[in-house]
Amino acid sequence: MIKIEHLYKEFQHAEVLKDISVEFQEKKTNMIIGQSGSGKTVLLKCIIGLLDIDQGRILYDDIVFNQLNFKKKKEIRKNIGMVFQGGALFDSETVEQNVKFPLDMFTNMTEDEKHRRVNECLERVNIHNVNSLYPAEISGGMQKRVAIARAIALNPKYLFFDEPISGLDPKTAIRIDRLIGELTKDIETTTIINTHDMNSVMEIGDKVIFLYNGEKWWEGSREEILHSDNPELNDFVFATNLAKTVRDLRKSGHT
Amino acid sequence: MTKPFRELFSHIGRYMILMGRVFAPPEKKRMYYRQTIKEIEFLGINSMGIVAIISVFIGAVITIQTAYNTESPLYPSYLLGLAVRDILLLEFSSTIVALILSGKIGSNIASELGTMRVTEQIDALEIMGVNSASYLIMPKIVAAVFFLPFLTIMSIFIGLFGGWLGGVATGVVSSHDYIYGIQYAFIPYYVTYTLIKAAIFGFIITSVSSYRGYYAYGGALQVGKNSTRAVVESSIIVLIFNYVLTQLLLT
Ligand SMILES: Nc1ncnc2c1ncn2[C@@H]1O[C@H](COP(=O)(O)OP(=O)(O)O)[C@@H](O)[C@H]1O
């Protein structure tokens, strides 16, 4: 279980996150939504400890994560898989080496065992026959999949995604969204996803948290989001003309 | 007036903190070993060609220049060999190798690390429990500290050969005199001196450009700017230290 209590974070006196408290749903997909610059990435990096927070607490199963030292944090990080915005695959390593990396760092498996585990993970994300290619030699969608394979290599309890579908075409994007939804069910991970894409939310979001100017402005389920009367949230959700039209049709009873 | 100084000291402070993290004891030694071998190949072996080419020409030019500037029957011509040897040994080889490498590997390191920073590869390492500063930077420093002295020695030998070639081809010195000269009044300490300098230059180039790359931010444009700065700064620091080390080690 991951819980945040009264989290504050500032950079050079600019408050980026203000008094954020959230309890994420276990073994579900939790989505953090908000406009660019609203603080989603900073929040995610605070939760996994890549950024230090100024005030508040981050709890993993009642352990106060933000007060642990590097070694104890590492113990918790064994259970965390993270997929960064661009994938963040290591350029100078092959696909196989990339997925193997966490196994090298955290386990004492033999080379054979690692090789088998790498292939299991790659198969799980539908990637075949690219083990010896470098990230630059495969497509953006495949890079994302490989990054996901790397994130699940250690069978994590928690999965984090920062804008997993940004830069992908709509079809590939939906496939990646569905893959994330399936993985969450199959591996039973608590999944936390940053996105500004409403399609993803409607596709796989169990719980939704809306950030606005660094504050938690709204939270609820994907159904509730459509009927909320929070003006900022509505602005965000119904940003496109298509979405507005659908809403207005619904309101006037056409559906 | 005070602002540039404040900035300078804040850079020095952050550089020191980074070096502290770089030299923390490694956890998975095997992976560091693998990285170091990679870096020696990348930083060292790949620089041998350019160092060789430049050294041949520098040796030849020093011989010819020195010959024209000391044209006098009072100087025996074997002194030409001696002059070339000492110039290469004391100053040229270590400094030239360091400046070549500042340009070649300094920009390389800064853009590699800078790209890793802005594409979040460094974050990815950290989240997997790796001390990224140490994992990425230590192998580069170790490789350069070992390899720069080697390249410098190579440059001296090739420079001496270039001197012979240039001298004999233009007829300013006979082959016999030149070879006699380069062995005449040889001071072994000069070799130690040049090796120490080369090792220190290796440390400066790799650590300064790593600092620039590791703390990059923004996008591709910033990464490019930072790698240019890495080259300029490591060259200048090499020249300053060259001056300081000459004072310290030779007087
Ligand atoms: N390292 C940093 N230093 C200073 N400001 C930062 C840093 N990282 C992010 N910010 C600022 O924090 C705010 C939130 O950024 P971010 O979390 O990346 O937004 P999002 O991911 O929602 O698009 C932005 O205004 C950004 O400029």
Ligand SMILES: [Mg+2]
């Ligand atoms: Mg972001």
